[in-house]
Amino acid sequence: MKSIVLLSSGLDSSVNFCKAVQEGKVLLALTFDYGQRAAAKEIDQAKKICEKYSVKHQVITLDWLKQITSTSLVNKNKEIPQLNKGELDNIERTKISAKNVWVPNRNGVFINIAASFAEVLKADTIVVGFNLEEAKTFPDNSQDFVEHVNASLSLSTFQMPKVMSFTQNLNKEEIVRYGNALSAPFDLMWSCYEANQTPCGRCESCLRFDRAMKGGQRAKLSSAFA
Numbered sequence: 038m039k040s041i042v043l044l045s046s047g048l049d050s051s052v053n054f055c056k057a058v059q060e061g062k063v064l065l066a067l068t069f070d071y072g073q074r075a076a077a078k079e080i081d082q083a084k085k086i087c088e089k090y091s092v093k094h095q096v097i098t099l100d101w102l103k104q105i106t107s108t109s110l111v112n113k114n115k116e117i118p119q120l121n122k123g124e125l126d127n128i129e130r131t132k133i134s135a136k137n138v139w140v141p142n143r144n145g146v147f148i149n150i151a152a153s154f155a156e157v158l159k160a161d162t163i164v165v166g167f168n169l170e171e172a173k174t175f176p177d178n179s180q181d182f183v184e185h186v187n188a189s190l191s192l193s194t195f196q197m198p199k200v201m202s203f204t205q206n207l208n209k210e211e212i213v214r215y216g217n218a219l220s221a222p223f224d225l226m227w228s229c230y231e232a233n234q235t236p237c238g239r240c241e242s243c244l245r246f247d248r249a250m251k252g253g254q255r256a257k258l259s260s261a262f263a
């Protein structure tokens with residue numbers, strides 16, 4: 038497998054990155070800066086992960102996406118929604134939370150950019166960090182989306198790379214176990230929507246990471262989760 042990996046340094050993309058390294062040659066890892074609050078942190082951590090595995094890393098800056106995105110993930114005048122732990126499985130609550138951090142056609146854009154690189158670098162696979170848990174609230178994380186985007190790429194590129202996620206059918210807890218088995222660099226991951234010294238411990242992404250780490254029986258690494 039010759040792959041391009043979308044690497045944000047979060048749990049899902051980092052574990053997928055490790056599996057892609059194990060499965061073949063990762064030609065390039067891409068991290069996107071679309072003005073998200075955690076951009077600087079994600080770029081730093083992704084760079085460290087790539088250095089650890091000797092994989093070429095490139096940052097793609099999408100100023101236009103920053104300019105047109107009004108939700109709180111990018112717009113610092115708006116509050117990042119905070120959920121209680123008990124609300125993580127409440128589909129109505131998580132749908133509201135998802136709307137508040139939505140970025141227009143984000144995964145569609147990322148994957149199509151990666152497909153251009155795949156065409157030039159002759160990669161056969163684009164590895165993404167999708168999972169079962171978030172596919173429920175983010176339709177652009179679903180298997181259905183993967184199948185449709187692959188059909189589209191078969192017509193928009195000669196290379197016809199296939200998008201895939203090793204964690205498509207796993208929940209976050211299972212992804213932690215999977216990462217354990219791969220000796221994934223948990224200490225280099227960044228899942229928080231914010232870019233403070235330590236994870237905020239209160240955003241939906243932090244809550245999911247925290248729950249997954251506990252469930253996956255992985256030692257907690259940050260004081261925010263103490």
Ligand SMILES: [Zn+2]
Nearest residue numbers: 229237240243
């Ligand atoms: Zn957070």
